[in-house]
Amino acid sequence: MATTPYGFWKSPITSDLVVADAVRFEQVALDGDGVYWSETQPQKQGRTFVYRAGGDGEPDRVTPDDANAFSVRTRVHEYGGGAFAVADGVVFFSNNKDQRLYRQAVGGPPTPITAAPTDGAADGLRYADGVVDRRRGRMVCVREDHSGAGEAIATLVAVDLSGATVPRVLVSGNDFYSSPRLNPDGNRLSWLTWRHPDMPWVSTEAWVGDVLPDGAIGQARKVAGGPNESVFQPEWSPDGDLYFVSDRGSGWWNLHRERDGAIEPLVTMDAEFGRPQWQFGASTYAFESADRLIACFVRDGGWTLARIDARSGRLEAIPTGFTDIAQLRAAPGRAVFIGGSPSEAPALVDLDLNAGTRRVLRRAFVVGEDLRRYVSIPEPIAFPTGGGETAHALYYPPFSPDSAAPAGETAPVLVKSHGGPTSAASSTLSLATQYWTSRGIGVLDVNYRGSTGYGRPYRLRLERQWGLVDVEDCIAGAGFLVASRNADPARLMITGGSAGGYTTLCALTREGDKTFSAGASHYGVSDLEALARDTHKFESRYLDWLIGPYPADKAIYADRSPINHADRLSAPVIFFQGSEDRVVPPNQTELMVAALEARGVPVGYFLFEGEQHGFRKADTIRRALDAELYFYAWLILRSGLRF
Missing domain, CATH: 2.40.128 (Lipocalin)
Incomplete structure (x- = not known):
């Protein structure tokens, strides 16, 4: 075993390997004996295809890879999800380029069943989260209408599976809808709905309506939900009872059902059966x-x-x-x-x-035994943070079967804050994480207060506290590693994407704090006021909950915007941004870059053409990963520190 300083270990886990033949699974569906799923392929310019596996388990691609460049993706809520449905071997899907719904029978080409965009609107009508109504030859789904002026309009609509008639609005009048589900007899429809300024993990309502003889929805009634209840995934049992996940009562997302007009818990335990509804179809x-x-x-x-x-x-x-x-x-x-x-x-x-x-x-992706030897297994840790509370994280220590650090050397650590911010870190093997650990760099993936998976009170700790408690937890986590896991206090970096990019920039501009020596923001927020003015409908009032109502709390927005505290930032930062990002537009990043350049702070900026919020293309992912490593290495070497 070679004795080599942390950060200089040789690793077979390259950026090429991270993206080589790697896919990202999106959605799964069953139809008879067939298993259908969608997967995003970075090597195909981030396009998404539907596949099917029959009884023999061999996968066949369903949607075509041809000159039309079909990609199965919906942009409802910008984050999408629930982009296809299947019934009797026929797949119905949303196409990313034009946001039309298409029908594809076995062996045939895709045929559109919704109208082409008009008046130059590339994606005026968007569809998601559909359920096939076989009895009536239609699909009930969420529609988001961007064709008019002002905010997009959400409804539940029925789409003719043949495309012969225009979609019919079934349910309307609220800000958001999701999860339309038909009971086994097809005579009742359930759905979720919520309104500004709530997000679905804070407050949602579950409704049920009768499907009338003409296909309309009548006698709608609220089953569950309200200001202090988040409902997730309504489903009908085979015998016609409505089940759903709710955090009512216990404060945990537990399973419930409505039976004989009364709601009863099926399972009550200190565990979560729900996920944050950033995407449809969970x-x-x-x-x-x-x-x-x-x-x-x-x-x-x-x-x-x-x-x-x-x-x-x-x-x-x-x-x-x-x-x-x-x-x-x-x-x-x-x-x-x-x-x-x-x-x-x-x-x-x-x-x-x-x-x-x-x-x-x-x-x-396939991990051979030769690479498996380099895998660092995460350790779940809990550590003290502000207010006498406890925060959580996954710590991946530096690891290599071929290398060891000199005796007495402390390890560099990359602290990672996940996106969302209402989300959670995953323990699933990620070569992008092992890229760092196999080189002798620890990774701390922080489930700061506000993350999901630890009950409603923990999930709601970010209320009016974004940019404060998440930052506090990242700093506390880094300090915990310095005290207990051999981390080097002079070589702590911080990175994050989207909301995690905001946390990164807030940590680097925190007054009087020099915990981190460098950072990376992947499509992160730097100007909260610009975000409040420019972002899309789904998140347009999220900041009311995370920060406060705008413009009433304009002073708080200004105080918590990293762009207004660039004078506090002396640590170098590298930025990565997609040119077509509608969630965090490029001007957010470019304002911060310009402010740092004006002060002479070392800064890097990569703008990737054609990328949106979250990178999908192999070349983008590869370049961003390598650039972040090289940026840290160049700066710390330049300052005379080992890395």
Whole structure:
């Protein structure tokens, strides 16, 4: 084993390897014996395709890879999700380029079933989260109308599967809708809705309406939800009861159902059966039969699969070895989901519930034994932070089977703040994380207060506190590593994307604090006032909750905007930005870059053409990863410190 300073270890995990043949799973659906899923492929310029696997498990691409450059993606809420539905072997999907809905039968080409954009509006009408209504030959889905002036209008609409008639509005009048679901008889529809300034993880309502003979929705009534309740994933049981996840009562996202006009908890435990609804189509439970559910829940940062008796509520864990489970679907005798663990890349798994055996239908990437030797396994940690409270994180120590640091040397650490900010760090194997650890750089992935997975009070700690408690937790986490995990206080860096980029910039401009020696902002917010004025509908009032109403609290917005505190920033920063980002427009980044350049602070800026909010193209991901490493190395070497 070679003795080499931290940060200089040789690693086979290159940026080319990070993006080589890697895919990102988006959505999973079952149709008969077939498993359908969508995956984003960086090597195909970030396009998304639908695949199908039959009984033999061999995947076949459904949507074409041709000159028309179809990509299965919806831009509803900008973050999308729920971009396709399938029934009887026919796939219905939203195409990224024009946001039209298309129908594709087996062996045939995609055929549009919604009208082409008019008046130069490239994506005036957007569709998502559809459910096929076989009885009426239509699909009920969320529609977001950007064709008029002012804010986009959200409705639930019925789309003719043949495309012969124009979509019909079924439910309207509120700011947001999601999760339309038909009961087994097709005579009732459930959905979720919420309104400004709430976000779905703060306050949502579950509604049910009758489907009338002419297909309209009548007798609508609220089932659950309100100002102090977040509802997630309504689903109908095979025998016609409405189930949903809610944080009512216990303060945890637990399973409930409405039966005989009354709501009752099915499972009550200090664990979360829900996820933040940044994207449509998330699923944490499904019915194997009328008597049994298959569900997954998160506790202390790790996900568990379980079977639940619908009569008694008895829960029994199903050992899988996975610590992250998503997109759970079920059918008699089987469960299909996306699973990952600290040593396993995300995989599409088909689990035989009776035999306990599983087939891996597709892996996001393949990790051979030669690379597996370099994997750093994260340690869940809890550490003290401000106000006598506790925060959480995953710590990946520097690790290599071939290298060791000189005796007595302390390790550089990259502190990572996740996006959202209402979200959570995942423990699933990420080569982008191992890129750092295999070179001798620790990674601290912080689940700061405000993250999900730790109950409603923890989730809501960011209320009016964004830019304060998240920063406090990143700094406290770094200090905890210095005190207990051999971290070098002179070589602490901080990085983050989107909301994590904002946390990064706030940490670097915090008055009197010099915890971090450098940072990287990936499409991060620098000017809260500009964000309040310019961002899209879904998040346009998010800041009311995170900061305060605008412009009433304009002074707070100014005080918490890193752009107004560039004079405090002496640590070098590198910025990465997509040219077509509608969530955090490029001017946010460019104002900060200009302010730092004017002061002579070392700064890097990469603007990637054609990228939106979150990078999808292989070349972009590769260049950003290498540039961030080189930026840190050049600056710390330049300052005379080892790295």
